[in-house]
Amino acid sequence: xxxxxxxxxxxxxxxxxxxxxxxxxxxxxxxxxxxxxxxxxxxxxxxxxxxxxxxxxxxxxxxxxxxxxxxxxxxxxxxxxxxxxxxxxxxxxxxxxxxxxxxxxxxxxxxxxxxxxxxxxxxxxxxxxxxxxxxxxxxxxxxxxxxxxxxxxxxxxxxxxxxxxxxxxxxxxxxxxxxxxxxxxxxxxxxxxxxxxxxxxxxxxxxxxxxxxxxxxxxxxxxxxxxxxxxxxxxxxxxxxxxxxxxxxxxxxxxxxxxxxxxxxxxxxxxxxxxxxxxxxxxxxxxxxxxxxxxxxxxxxxxxxxxxxxxxxxxxxxxxxxxxxxxxxxxxxxx
Numbered sequence: 591x592x593x594x595x596x597x598x599x600x601x602x603x604x605x606x607x608x609x610x611x612x613x614x615x616x617x618x619x620x621x622x623x624x625x626x627x628x629x630x631x632x633x634x635x636x637x638x639x640x641x642x643x644x645x646x647x648x649x650x651x652x653x654x655x656x657x658x659x660x661x662x663x664x665x666x667x668x669x670x671x672x673x674x675x676x677x678x679x680x681x682x683x684x685x686x687x688x689x690x691x692x693x694x695x696x697x698x699x700x701x702x703x704x705x706x707x708x709x710x711x712x713x714x715x716x717x718x719x720x721x722x723x724x725x726x727x728x729x730x731x732x733x734x735x736x737x738x739x740x741x742x743x744x745x746x747x748x749x750x751x752x753x754x755x756x757x758x759x760x761x762x763x764x765x766x767x768x769x770x771x772x773x774x775x776x777x778x779x780x781x782x783x784x785x786x787x788x789x790x791x792x793x794x795x796x797x798x799x800x801x802x803x804x805x806x807x808x809x810x811x812x813x814x815x816x817x818x819x820x821x822x823x824x825x826x827x828x829x830x831x832x833x834x835x836x837x838x839x840x841x842x843x844x845x846x847x848x849x850x851x852x853x854x855x856x857x858x859x860x861x862x863x864x865x866x867x868x869x870x871x872x873x874x875x876x877x878x879x880x881x882x883x884x885x886x887x888x889x890x891x892x893x894x895x896x897x898x899x900x901x902x903x904x905x906x907x908x909x910x911x912x913x914x915x916x917x918x919x920x921x922x923x924x925x
Contacts (some may be wrong), residue, residue: 619890621882629871629922630882632890633905636677636690636916638663639697644690664688664914669897670907671713671721676736677907678721679916680710687713687723689738700738707732716758716765718780724753724767731756731767745782755803755850761810761827768814773798775814777829788829793819796831803850803862803897813851813859820845822861822876835876843870843878852900854921860898860906867892869908887913 619632636642665683672678675693680686686701687710701707705728712724712731721734722744729750733741745767752771759766764785765778773791775798778784789798803815810827821836822845836845847864854860858879859872867885869892872878883892893912900906904921 621890622880629880630906631920631922633918633920635889635910636918637914638688639690642690642692642697644692644695644697664916667896667909667911667914667916668711669713669724670899670909670916671715672899672901672905672907673715673717674902676715677916678713678715679909680713680723682709682711685710687738689736691736698738700734702732702734702740704740705730705732712754712756714756714758716780717760717763722756722765724756726752726754726770729753745776745778745784748776748778748782748784755801755815757804757806759806759810759812759827760808761806764827766804766806766812768801768804770800770802770817773800775801775804775812775829786829788825795834796823796825798823803848805851805853805859807853807857813853815848815851815861817847817849817864820848822848822851822859822872824874833876835872842881843872850895850897852898852906854900854904854906855902856921856923858921860900862895862898862908864894864896867895869895869898869906882919889917892917 620628621630665681667679668682669680677690679688685707686699688699690697707725709725709727710723711726714722719736721736723732731744731753733744735741750769753767754770755768757766763780767776775788777786789796798816799818801814802817805813812825814823816823820838821834823834824832826832845863846866848861849864850862852860857874861870868881868883871880883890885893892910895908896911897909906919906921908917910917
């Protein structure tokens with residue numbers, strides 16, 4: 591009888607341990623931590639379609655059968671683009687890109703055969719649905735539809751040296767391409783015709799030293815990561831210098847190698863720094879508002895983040911490159 595009771599006690603203790611561990615596993619991750627008012631909430635991490643319970647497309651299944659492998663997870667994720675419930679993540683190891691269509695609940699990996707991607711380091715989905723993939727080593731920008739079908743080459747007559755960042759203006763539809771090696775940013779119309787070139791190498795206002803990331807606000811203002819000058823520069827829709835902020839250092843609010851930038855619906859600037867393993871948030875005047883994340887592999891931590899994008903619902907998508915995942919957060923608005 592006593593032995594039976596002991597077994598029952600052990601059984602219930604095991605259940606209790608399991609329940610507690612499950613509760614701890616879904617513990618909410620927010621920034622800043624209490625008692626400060628929460629501004630950022632961790633939503634989920636994504637390593638492949640299994641994390642979202644997304645079914646694979648027929649073409650993806652055919653690809654897996656032909657090559658004898660299952661590209662279920664990221665190899666070396668690098669850039670992210672999001673629009674209308676569609677997530678695109680470039681993969682420099684697999685020389686292609688992953689498409690997650692949350693609206694249709696499907697997934698596919700695209701490894702183009704018409705063009706052999708070498709270093710897909712940039713991605714952007716324009717308002718018209720075109721997907722732009724930037725290949726820095728091929729010095730080209732390729733156009734796909736949102737299903738991954740090749741459409742052609744963008745601005746094929748322009749002599750890019752090493753294109754990296756790309757973004758379309760919600761203000762006038764122009765497309766802006768960062769050419770890191772040329773220390774310039776080039777503006778094109780939607781057809782790929784050059785409008786003007788912004789900048790040259792230097793440290794003065796409007797000059798760049800290996801720029802990389804770019805984003806554009808609804809008002810047409812352009813924000814550029816001037817990476818080796820360790821600053822963010824802001825320009826008008828026609829490329830007139832407005833202001834700059836940031837300095838090199840290792841203190842909170844400083845920069846080492848700012849590489850990616852994005853805007854939320856309230857105009858806050860989110861900056862990814864290649865060496866800080868954290869996201870810094872500023873207002874449009876460059877005043878630091880919040881820092882979230884640190885080096886690590888747990889949820890809400892980063893190991894060499896390389897890109898970020900913010901969608902219409904203020905969800906923040908961060909490519910956590912060395913952890914081989916995409917982390918998704920939610921900005922908690924004031925209202």
